[in-house]
Amino acid sequence: xxxxxxxxxxxGEILEAAFEEFSQxxxxxxxxxxxxxxxxxxxGTIYVYFSSKEELFETMVRQLMAPVVDKTGDxxxxxxxxxxxxxxxxxxxxxxNLARERRTRELIRLLLLETDRFxxxxxxxxxxxxxxxxxxxxxxxxxxxxxxxxxxxxxLDFPELFLGPAMSLTIWRLMFRKAPEIDxxxxxxxxxxxxxxxxxPSVMT
Amino acid sequence: xxxxxxxxxxxGEILEAAFEEFSQxxxxxxxxxxxxxxxxxxxGTIYVYFSSKEELFETMVRQLMAPVVDKTGDxxxxxxxxxxxxxxxxxxxxxxNLARERRTRELIRLLLLETDRFxxxxxxxxxxxxxxxxxxxxxxxxxxxxxxxxxxxxxLDFPELFLGPAMSLTIWRLMFRKAPEIDxxxxxxxxxxxxxxxxxPSVMT
Amino acid sequence: xxxxxxxxxxxGEILEAAFEEFSQxxxxxxxxxxxxxxxxxxxGTIYVYFSSKEELFETMVRQLMAPVVDKTGDxxxxxxxxxxxxxxxxxxxxxxNLARERRTRELIRLLLLETDRFxxxxxxxxxxxxxxxxxxxxxxxxxxxxxxxxxxxxxLDFPELFLGPAMSLTIWRLMFRKAPEIDxxxxxxxxxxxxxxxxxPSVMT
Amino acid sequence: xxxxxxxxxxxGEILEAAFEEFSQxxxxxxxxxxxxxxxxxxxGTIYVYFSSKEELFETMVRQLMAPVVDKTGDxxxxxxxxxxxxxxxxxxxxxxNLARERRTRELIRLLLLETDRFxxxxxxxxxxxxxxxxxxxxxxxxxxxxxxxxxxxxxLDFPELFLGPAMSLTIWRLMFRKAPEIDxxxxxxxxxxxxxxxxxPSVMT
DNA sequence: CATGAATGAGTGTTCATTCAT
DNA sequence: AATGAATGAACACTCATTCAT
Numbered sequence: 001x002x003x004x005x006x007x008x009x010x011x012g013e014i015l016e017a018a019f020e021e022f023s024q025x026x027x028x029x030x031x032x033x034x035x036x037x038x039x040x041x042x043x044g045t046i047y048v049y050f051s052s053k054e055e056l057f058e059t060m061v062r063q064l065m066a067p068v069v070d071k072t073g074d075x076x077x078x079x080x081x082x083x084x085x086x087x088x089x090x091x092x093x094x095x096x097n098l099a100r101e102r103r104t105r106e107l108i109r110l111l112l113l114e115t116d117r118f119x120x121x122x123x124x125x126x127x128x129x130x131x132x133x134x135x136x137x138x139x140x141x142x143x144x145x146x147x148x149x150x151x152x153x154x155x156l157d158f159p160e161l162f163l164g165p166a167m168s169l170t171i172w173r174l175m176f177r178k179a180p181e182i183d184x185x186x187x188x189x190x191x192x193x194x195x196x197x198x199x200x201p202s203v204m205t
Numbered sequence: 206x207x208x209x210x211x212x213x214x215x216x217g218e219i220l221e222a223a224f225e226e227f228s229q230x231x232x233x234x235x236x237x238x239x240x241x242x243x244x245x246x247x248x249g250t251i252y253v254y255f256s257s258k259e260e261l262f263e264t265m266v267r268q269l270m271a272p273v274v275d276k277t278g279d280x281x282x283x284x285x286x287x288x289x290x291x292x293x294x295x296x297x298x299x300x301x302n303l304a305r306e307r308r309t310r311e312l313i314r315l316l317l318l319e320t321d322r323f324x325x326x327x328x329x330x331x332x333x334x335x336x337x338x339x340x341x342x343x344x345x346x347x348x349x350x351x352x353x354x355x356x357x358x359x360x361l362d363f364p365e366l367f368l369g370p371a372m373s374l375t376i377w378r379l380m381f382r383k384a385p386e387i388d389x390x391x392x393x394x395x396x397x398x399x400x401x402x403x404x405x406p407s408v409m410t
Numbered sequence: 411x412x413x414x415x416x417x418x419x420x421x422g423e424i425l426e427a428a429f430e431e432f433s434q435x436x437x438x439x440x441x442x443x444x445x446x447x448x449x450x451x452x453x454g455t456i457y458v459y460f461s462s463k464e465e466l467f468e469t470m471v472r473q474l475m476a477p478v479v480d481k482t483g484d485x486x487x488x489x490x491x492x493x494x495x496x497x498x499x500x501x502x503x504x505x506x507n508l509a510r511e512r513r514t515r516e517l518i519r520l521l522l523l524e525t526d527r528f529x530x531x532x533x534x535x536x537x538x539x540x541x542x543x544x545x546x547x548x549x550x551x552x553x554x555x556x557x558x559x560x561x562x563x564x565x566l567d568f569p570e571l572f573l574g575p576a577m578s579l580t581i582w583r584l585m586f587r588k589a590p591e592i593d594x595x596x597x598x599x600x601x602x603x604x605x606x607x608x609x610x611p612s613v614m615t
Numbered sequence: 616x617x618x619x620x621x622x623x624x625x626x627g628e629i630l631e632a633a634f635e636e637f638s639q640x641x642x643x644x645x646x647x648x649x650x651x652x653x654x655x656x657x658x659g660t661i662y663v664y665f666s667s668k669e670e671l672f673e674t675m676v677r678q679l680m681a682p683v684v685d686k687t688g689d690x691x692x693x694x695x696x697x698x699x700x701x702x703x704x705x706x707x708x709x710x711x712n713l714a715r716e717r718r719t720r721e722l723i724r725l726l727l728l729e730t731d732r733f734x735x736x737x738x739x740x741x742x743x744x745x746x747x748x749x750x751x752x753x754x755x756x757x758x759x760x761x762x763x764x765x766x767x768x769x770x771l772d773f774p775e776l777f778l779g780p781a782m783s784l785t786i787w788r789l790m791f792r793k794a795p796e797i798d799x800x801x802x803x804x805x806x807x808x809x810x811x812x813x814x815x816p817s818v819m820t
Numbered sequence: 821c822a823t824g825a826a827t828g829a830g831t832g833t834t835c836a837t838t839c840a841t
Numbered sequence: 842a843a844t845g846a847a848t849g850a851a852c853a854c855t856c857a858t859t860c861a862t
Binding site: 434435436437438439493497519521522523525526527529532533536540558559560561563564565567568570571573574575576577578579581582584585586587588589592596597599600601603604605606607608609610611 | 639640641642643644698702724726727728729730731732734737738741745763764765766768769770772773775776778779780781782783784786787789790791792793794797801802804805806808809810811812813814815816
Binding site for chain 6: 441442443453454456457462463
């Protein structure tokens with residue numbers, strides 16, 4: 001039975017191995033030999049499940065993308081109560097999925113890297129994920145503004161700006177592996193505070 | 206004479222071609238044949254000036270890095286007058302060099318991509334550029350805070366946070382080439398405003 | 411079944427082809443394409459069995475060396491009866507393995523040629539083959555001398571001198587391919603006679 | 616003047632450098648860059664004096680061969696007095712030129728190595744040097760035999776046999792560089808004694 | 821399904837040779 | 842004569858892909 005189970009799990013094991021290899025070396029520099037070795041199968045076996053290196057890559061990306069995309073439902077159903085609620089919800093989502101999750105982080109790098117080779121993957125992601133999420137954020141902010149709960153400010157035209165710090169932290173971690181660690185929660189709280197209040201000295205004073 | 210001049214310019218032409226090819230395809234997928242063809246020389250000529258593909262890559266990165274690093278001098282001599290001056294100076298620097306400059310933008314991608322293959326390049330960059338710039342920004346913010354010109358806020362512990370939006374915009378542009386264009390100046394002004402004032406409704410109220 | 415058998419024989423066929431090519435052209439001038447063509451496989455196949463041109467060469471040398479080294483056992487168990495028996499045994503060995511065997515002959519040339527590139531091969535050969543064989547010959551000659559069966563002569567200090575003619579004949583054949591053929595048996599008998607009796611006119615006279 | 620002289624000496628310096636490089640690495644593995652560097656000229660300069668790598672090699676071989684060939688005159692004018700005189704004269708010649716002279720020794724190796732690439736060099740050498748010298752030796756031995764000064768022995772049919780030990784010693788030194796040194800004079804005297812008297816026990820019998 | 825031997829197109833690198841200066 | 846930049850044909854080695862078992 002365990003052998004039977006293994007057989008069923010083969011494709012998943014290969015995808016898992018593919019992720020590790022691809023994210024370490026990029027598409028071109030990854031050898032299917034290494035993927036096979038890591039998945040504990042032979043190179044030929046990969047071709048039983050995937051028709052080419054390209055297909056293996058695409059399948060792996062889509063598989064890793066799926067859970068993140070699934071979670072967007074939560075985001076899209078948020079209501080505009082207070083600025084903090086809204087901003088916190090979006091920040092949490094991005095920090096959780098980009099900054100904290102190693103896999104998503106590496107996936108970002110991979111996509112950034114293979115922008116030219118797999119433009120479809122990027123476009124899909126953009127349409128099915130980025131556009132609706134950014135649209136929702138923008139709508140919420142405008143609603144808050146209409147309610148007088150936030151200023152009318154130019155930044156409302158650039159909703160992806162609010163995700164900048166998390167994205168930036170992700171890139172930071174990808175590049176400077178030996179830089180001092182940054183506490184993700186503290187970073188997020190700092191961003192939240194900055195976004196809500198800016199740098200200005202306490203008005204009361 | 207024109208031939209003579211060409212000779213002197215060869216290495217530069219090769220580096221230029223190398224940048225275009227490497228940034229389009231990444232290190233591993235770039236063929237020296239293509240670099241040579243783009244530089245209008247033969248493959249052998251590359252080896253007259255560079256001892257290997259690796260060395261060509263490193264030399265190219267360092268050459269593109271140099272002007273950016275050179276400009277840091279200006280940043281490091283800034284004095285802490287008003288919050289706006291300080292934040293604007295740093296934002297301008299990052300927007301100019303990362304978001305606006307295609308070459309630096311592509312360079313970032315390349316480094317992100319080849320993090321494992323050329324760790325030294327990253328470390329060098331980190332030590333000679335990131336650490337001093339971030340240190341200076343933090344010092345300025347603390348000074349402003351000491352002078353009562355800004356709040357004491359948690360974000361002061363994460364100076365690189367202030368560069369996040371520009372970095373994020375850069376990544377955005379690298380990934381989503383077909384997304385609607387974003388006006389760089391307006392983006393920067395929006396960020397400046399957000400950082401200085403936050404989302405809170407007009408203080409007047 | 412025949413295909414199956416071929417698979418098993420592949421490495422041997424490649425080694426055989428490698429010997430022919432290497433011995434004709436030397437290490438540097440031999441192209442793996444030619445080795446592959448001669449073995450009726452593609453270049454890639456060579457790398458299935460050997461990790462580099464160097465390893466292919468070394469393996470081939472060791473494989474050809476092995477049978478010769480194996481035969482030394484016979485030599486090392488000889489007893490010192492008469493001078494003729496002893497000298498004949500050693501001469502036979504060297505003539506059989508060096509002068510008569512084309513493969514060993516070419517191997518000698520190859521090693522002579524690649525002395526600098528593969529010093530280990532030479533050293534191994536020297537330690538495991540030359541030293542014991544020469545030691546044995548010297549011991550036998552000294553024993554014969556002690557028994558009064560041969561003179562006490564300076565040549566006893568240079569046992570490898572007794573192999574000189576066979577070695578020399580080998581070199582001769584390697585170099586002067588178009589020189590008149592020399593009858594190996596007659597040559598050996600001539601040497602035996604010379605070594606046993608010298609040039610001196612019959613003492614009886 | 617010294618510069619002028621240098622110019623005149625250029626070809627000789629290049630040939631000298633060529634010998635060192637060729638003899639160390641063989642024809643195929645020698646790079647003209649290295650020859651040029653050793654001769655302290657640039658690669659282009661080699662082509663001022665030699666039209667190709669092949670021609671450089673051939674010229675170098677012939678130049679090194681010349682002095683040896685010149686000396687054969689002495690040998691060819693010897694008269695058949697005593698066996699010792701004859702054998703000693705020939706042994707001395709071979710020991711001096713092969714065993715003792717590093718350059719001739721290396722030359723032998725080079726020719727052995729490039730037998731296929733430069734068959735003409737070998738043939739020339741064979742015709743102009745080997746044939747007459749061996750012919751002379753054979754004639755002298757036959758004359759001595761006719762005079763009853765040596766036995767009628769089969770070895771007379773293989774005159775090159777008498778050069779075997781020196782040739783063998785040369786090969787020995789080429790191959791086993793780390794083997795204990797052998798005293799050339801003692802070796803030659805041992806050979807002379809062996810050839811003249813054989814192994815037979817003192818004439819007491 | 822799984823294997824792994826075999827393939828062959830492709831790529832980085834070398835190096836003899838040329839030639840404008 | 843001498844240079845050295847430039848060439849381009851070769852060559853060792855790699856690796857995605859195939860396929861008989």
